[in-house]
Amino acid sequence: MVRTSLPARERSLLPTDEPLSLLTKTGEPVADPVLEMPGDDVLLELHRKMVVGRRFDTQATALTRQGRLAVYPSSRGQEACEVGAVLALREQDWLFPTYRDSVALVTRGVPAGETLTLLQGGWHLGYDPYEHRVGPQCTPLATNTLHAVGLAQAASLKGEDTVALVLVGDGATSEGDTHEALNFAGVWKAPVVFLVQNNGYAISVPMSKQNAAPSLAHKGVGYGVPSVLVDGNDPAAVYAVVRDAVRTAAEGGGPTLVEALTYRVEAHTNADDATRYRDADEVAAWLDRDPVDRIESHLAAKGLLDDARRAAVAQEAEAFAASVREVMNTDVEVDPAELFAHVYAQPTSHLQEQAAMLAEELA
Amino acid sequence: MSALSMSGALNRALADALEADDRVLVFGEDVGPLGGVFRITDGLAARFGDRRVFDTPLAESGIVGTAIGMAMNGMRPVVEMQFDAFAYPAFEQITSHLAKMRNRTRGKVEVPVVIRIPYGGGIGGVEHHCDSSEAYYTHTSGLRVVTPGTPQDAYDLLRDAIDSPDPVIFLEPKRRYWSKGEVTPGADRVGFDRAVVRRPGRDVTLIAYGPMVATALETAEAATEEGWDVEVVDLRSLSPFDDETVCASVRRTGRAVVVHEASGFGGYGAEVVARVTERCFHHLHAPVLRVTGFDIPYPPPKLEEHHLPGVDRILDAIGRLQWDDEVVGAGRGA
Numbered sequence: 191m192v193r194t195s196l197p198a199r200e201r202s203l204l205p206t207d208e209p210l211s212l213l214t215k216t217g218e219p220v221a222d223p224v225l226e227m228p229g230d231d232v233l234l235e236l237h238r239k240m241v242v243g244r245r246f247d248t249q250a251t252a253l254t255r256q257g258r259l260a261v262y263p264s265s266r267g268q269e270a271c272e273v274g275a276v277l278a279l280r281e282q283d284w285l286f287p288t289y290r291d292s293v294a295l296v297t298r299g300v301p302a303g304e305t306l307t308l309l310q311g312g313w314h315l316g317y318d319p320y321e322h323r324v325g326p327q328c329t330p331l332a333t334n335t336l337h338a339v340g341l342a343q344a345a346s347l348k349g350e351d352t353v354a355l356v357l358v359g360d361g362a363t364s365e366g367d368t369h370e371a372l373n374f375a376g377v378w379k380a381p382v383v384f385l386v387q388n389n390g391y392a393i394s395v396p397m398s399k400q401n402a403a404p405s406l407a408h409k410g411v412g413y414g415v416p417s418v419l420v421d422g423n424d425p426a427a428v429y430a431v432v433r434d435a436v437r438t439a440a441e442g443g444g445p446t447l448v449e450a451l452t453y454r455v456e457a458h459t460n461a462d463d464a465t466r467y468r469d470a471d472e473v474a475a476w477l478d479r480d481p482v483d484r485i486e487s488h489l490a491a492k493g494l495l496d497d498a499r500r501a502a503v504a505q506e507a508e509a510f511a512a513s514v515r516e517v518m519n520t521d522v523e524v525d526p527a528e529l530f531a532h533v534y535a536q537p538t539s540h541l542q543e544q545a546a547m548l549a550e551e552l553a
Numbered sequence: 554m555s556a557l558s559m560s561g562a563l564n565r566a567l568a569d570a571l572e573a574d575d576r577v578l579v580f581g582e583d584v585g586p587l588g589g590v591f592r593i594t595d596g597l598a599a600r601f602g603d604r605r606v607f608d609t610p611l612a613e614s615g616i617v618g619t620a621i622g623m624a625m626n627g628m629r630p631v632v633e634m635q636f637d638a639f640a641y642p643a644f645e646q647i648t649s650h651l652a653k654m655r656n657r658t659r660g661k662v663e664v665p666v667v668i669r670i671p672y673g674g675g676i677g678g679v680e681h682h683c684d685s686s687e688a689y690y691t692h693t694s695g696l697r698v699v700t701p702g703t704p705q706d707a708y709d710l711l712r713d714a715i716d717s718p719d720p721v722i723f724l725e726p727k728r729r730y731w732s733k734g735e736v737t738p739g740a741d742r743v744g745f746d747r748a749v750v751r752r753p754g755r756d757v758t759l760i761a762y763g764p765m766v767a768t769a770l771e772t773a774e775a776a777t778e779e780g781w782d783v784e785v786v787d788l789r790s791l792s793p794f795d796d797e798t799v800c801a802s803v804r805r806t807g808r809a810v811v812v813h814e815a816s817g818f819g820g821y822g823a824e825v826v827a828r829v830t831e832r833c834f835h836h837l838h839a840p841v842l843r844v845t846g847f848d849i850p851y852p853p854p855k856l857e858e859h860h861l862p863g864v865d866r867i868l869d870a871i872g873r874l875q876w877d878d879e880v881v882g883a884g885r886g887a
């Protein structure tokens with residue numbers, strides 16, 4: 191008897207066959223959308239933040255070439271996710287990003303210099319997580335999924351209206367932690383949203399070697415987590431999906447798994463050589479689905495983006511890039527005493543000894 | 554004989570092992586077409602095909618766990634962990650299964666798996682890319698733990714590791730991947746469990762391994778200016794430990810310093826000091842000292858130079874070996 195009721199429940203958890211979208215590749219509204227189109231003010235904000243975010247990303251890549259950053263993982267081409275998801279959050283919500291998500295951080299309002307501290311090499315983290323409600327950028331893959339579930343569950347235990355959004359890559363969905371996090375979230379009905387940015391690759395490893403399910407969003411059903419597949423280069427759709435998921439979570443409806451189909455336009459990082467494992471044709475096809483072009487065309491066709499606004503946004507992006515250059519071109523001096531300052535709540539005697547030894551060496 | 558970088562020597566060892574034995578498989582993250590992020594497996598997938606050299610889903614526990622299963626069924630897996638700290642998701646498979654399988658099954662099941670792990674710092678890497686995690690493994694009985702300090706040893710030890718009936722944690726000092734040396738594949742090997750004297754000297758024994766071997770040799774050169782004739786012992790095999798070679802050296806010199814990048818507290822050096830002290834006490838003119846990383850999480854790139862043991866810190870330690878209490882007939886000038 192239980193069995194007969196399963197398919198319907200299962201179906202309600204499964205993603206659609208085709209990714210949800212609101213805008214076509216060329217920026218026209220899709221016919222009969224499932225999702226609700228965001229208002230004009232949101233669309234304009236998505237556009238503005240995406241242009242600024244892309245300029246930031248280009249600037250960070252350039253600074254890396256000049257040796258100002260140890261390494262930079264670019265999110266070029268993924269701006270619909272980086273910006274759309276963050277704008278869908280409310281101030282009281284939390285974001286758990288990865289190393290790839292610097293654009294998401296600046297969109298959230300983390301100052302650029304603080305965002306890039308990790309990659310610049312001054313410290314492991316440059317911002318105050320509590321100030322921005324942004325967890326530390328996560329490098330050990332998928333470990334942030336569990337932190338997000340825990341934080342969200344604590345919020346619900348405390349009666350706080352807080353949702354946690356965790357970002358992970360396609361590759362990271364293969365790690366055990368992702369599965370444990372989905373299961374915990376499902377069992378606890380935790381107010382958490384998982385956004386998988388499926389950008390086609392985990393460094394060199396393509397989807398075909400990573401996953402045999404029809405989609406990554408299909409992973410939700412086994413954990414009782416409703417799942418959504420969305421066009422990850424459609425900023426309006428990513429925004430709408432994440433906003434709906436945040437709303438559901440906030441209303442006690444539990445977690446959602448979102449898979450956004452997008453593409454990593456640059457190499458994994460500046461240290462990677464993507465020509466070893468993918469064709470230029472493939473990249474070119476995705477450039478044709480550019481998320482920034484898409485929203486620009488849409489807004490222009492709607493008469494919302496005139497030359498003056500376009501110029502103003504471009505100018506803002508340039509000014510932001512200039513400010514990024516300025517902070518990053520200033521040499522940071524990190525006090526070596528900091529090596530010992532944050533290991534324990536109270537400095538231990540053996541660390542004090544070691545700190546004294548280093549101070550003497552440097553004197 | 555030809556000059557090869559350590560990475561080239563490792564690549565050659567993998568190729569020769571794949572060539573020599575069909576049971577050898579190479580797998581992990583990005584080891585296929587990309588050739589690994591450090592290019593250690595460069596060209597192997599093209600040469601041996603994707604049934605022998607292949608990319609796996611991104612899951613370290615999965616990689617080690619399936620390697621154990623493959624080894625149980627007659628294969629000889631050589632798997633790669635992309636960086637030191639990214640082996641931690643596999644910790645349970647390594648410590649509870651890989652290390653214990655022989656013992657649990659009273660010797661009936663053998664798991665000849667090699668886990669290659671680039672480790673250590675000194676390359677300006679961001680957090681989680683620079684850990685020296687050797688002590689976690691050396692503390693685990695049933696694992697062999699080896700680490701090369703030269704390109705020739707990279708070749709020899711990796712071939713020995715793949716031939717070994719025991720599971721091996723093969724730690725690759727990533728900051729030395731690009732350093733070159735003469736490599737003769739197929740030369741007589743020193744022996745898997747053996748330490749070697751890299752540089753003979755009469756006054757003090759510097760005990761080092763992996764990335765610190767080059768630093769110890771550099772220190773030995775610098776020490777000549779201070780009038781110290783330094784012997785450098787390269788441990789090669791951290792577990793098992795070659796007491797014979799190490800103690801023979803310390804008994805000759807009467808003084809010893811152990812060097813490693815990892816934090817000192819509870820670190821591998823403590824084991825070395827204990828063993829040497831227990832066995833060579835009456836030959837020692839001074840306590841055996843350690844020069845190690847501080848007892849802190851690995852620092853960010855801009856501070857790592859302060860953390861890593863370097864020539865000056867090692868020279869300081871040598872200087873603290875109670876030279877004024879010189880016992881006639883031993884050590885310097887003897």
Ligand SMILES: Cc1ncc(C[n+]2csc(CCOP(=O)(O)OP(=O)(O)O)c2C)c(N)n1
Pocket residue numbers: 290329330331358359360361362363389391392393454458582611635639642
């Ligand atoms: C536990 C762990 N294993 C391996 C790595 C090394 N690594 C860094 S990024 C990466 C690929 C991740 O791919 P994906 O999850 O798709 O994210 P993307 O980089 O494409 O944004 C790998 C293997 C790591 N950071 N953490």
Ligand SMILES: [Mg+2]
Pocket residue numbers: 359360361387388389390391392393
């Ligand atoms: Mg990816």
